[in-house]
Amino acid sequence: xxxxxxxxxxxxxxxxxxxxxxxxxxxxxxxxxxxxxxxxxxxxxxxxxxxxxxxxxxxxxxxxxxxxxxxxxxxxxx
Amino acid sequence: xxxxxxxxxxxxxxxxxxxxxxxxxxxxxxxxxxxxxxxxxxxxxxxxxxxxxxxxxxxxxxxxxxxxxxxxxxxxxxxxxxxxxxxxxxxxxxxxxxxxxxxxxxxxxxxxxxxxxxxxxxxxxxxxxxxxxxxxxxxxxxxxxxxxxxxxxxxxxxxxxxxxxxxxxxxxxxxxxxxxxxxxxxxxxxxxxxxxxxxxxxxxxxxxxxxxxxxxxxxxxxxxxxxxxxxxxxxxxxxxxxxxxxxxxxxxxxxxxxxxxxxxxxxxxxxxxxxxxxxxxxxxxxxxxxxxxxxxxxxxxxxxxxxxxxxxxxxxxxxxxxxxxxxxxxxxxxxxxxxx
Numbered sequence: 001x002x003x004x005x006x007x008x009x010x011x012x013x014x015x016x017x018x019x020x021x022x023x024x025x026x027x028x029x030x031x032x033x034x035x036x037x038x039x040x041x042x043x044x045x046x047x048x049x050x051x052x053x054x055x056x057x058x059x060x061x062x063x064x065x066x067x068x069x070x071x072x073x074x075x076x077x078x
Numbered sequence: 079x080x081x082x083x084x085x086x087x088x089x090x091x092x093x094x095x096x097x098x099x100x101x102x103x104x105x106x107x108x109x110x111x112x113x114x115x116x117x118x119x120x121x122x123x124x125x126x127x128x129x130x131x132x133x134x135x136x137x138x139x140x141x142x143x144x145x146x147x148x149x150x151x152x153x154x155x156x157x158x159x160x161x162x163x164x165x166x167x168x169x170x171x172x173x174x175x176x177x178x179x180x181x182x183x184x185x186x187x188x189x190x191x192x193x194x195x196x197x198x199x200x201x202x203x204x205x206x207x208x209x210x211x212x213x214x215x216x217x218x219x220x221x222x223x224x225x226x227x228x229x230x231x232x233x234x235x236x237x238x239x240x241x242x243x244x245x246x247x248x249x250x251x252x253x254x255x256x257x258x259x260x261x262x263x264x265x266x267x268x269x270x271x272x273x274x275x276x277x278x279x280x281x282x283x284x285x286x287x288x289x290x291x292x293x294x295x296x297x298x299x300x301x302x303x304x305x306x307x308x309x310x311x312x313x314x315x316x317x318x319x320x321x322x323x324x325x326x327x328x329x330x331x332x333x334x335x336x337x338x339x340x341x342x343x344x345x346x347x348x349x350x351x352x353x354x355x356x357x358x359x360x361x362x363x364x365x366x367x368x369x370x371x372x373x374x375x376x377x378x379x380x381x382x383x384x385x386x387x388x389x390x391x392x393x394x395x396x397x398x399x400x401x402x403x404x405x406x407x408x409x410x411x412x413x414x415x416x417x418x
Contacts, residue, residue: 008218054300075216078193
């Protein structure tokens, strides 16, 4: 089970603030591909945080069960 | 100021500090009164906007009697009443890559209270160049982000959001609750006090996201990222107002799609939608003065970047959009009729 939290316009695209994926473990790249196929997330500008630490999207990183992933776009309103 | 950690020394620190607030909108209206009341010695406010009725629900320094007035002046008048001892500098203009390096060195600290992603890179890069910390705040619907960038040579905005060119949300003017910008602005003012007083834990290298619907707060940590290319102010084109766009002998480039309204029938106006701009660049002279506009200002910036990359020399992007330009032309026609 991997928890993915969405913020800003990505939460709008996913129509949810948070989702639990029934996955045991996968690479960060695979996870982003999966989310892109569901919500077309790559059209947005965003950063990825794993367990509240921002990581490079290009990084080879294995996401394991119980990890919490967050997709963070910049906000623009004020 | 009898609080522990502040006292007379702290009050003196506040008095001898100077803060520039970029943007006198929703966030600015929350930040400004607290800075003045705390006794910050010098406060600068920069914004070229005028007060509109649709601002009043969240820009609480303004009243319905001040519609059409410059925000910076009314904001200054309001906060000076609370603390007549504060020195206030107002700049009735929008921040640009051109005026930022002239204004920033006069202040210790910059507060980003804008609603514009593009200008945030200008703020960031200028702060890095001048060695000033800046306090970022921004909102999306019921969520807000706060962070302190370039603090004691710490990470900058580009370390979190390096991709300037990607699709990003437009300023979500509609549907913003006043309390959301109020709370996020208050957090920015609080970070400013902490930086000035040297107390607490500053949000440097940390991005706070506050969800006002759930009252959940999350803090994301980040470090400095080695930039592939040197940070630079890439948006070297100027942003101008619709008024300025109509002055002089320039080409008005409308990058909206063909069906968008209002239609502007002007002899110096050409329309090439952003979607096909790159394939039709040969229709415009490289030497022409080009003022690009769209419906709200976002596509104008994208188009100006394309033109600049293609070596067009004199490109400016118009803030606001077609309806502002149309309104100006209408007023001009009316005043000419009156003179007749």
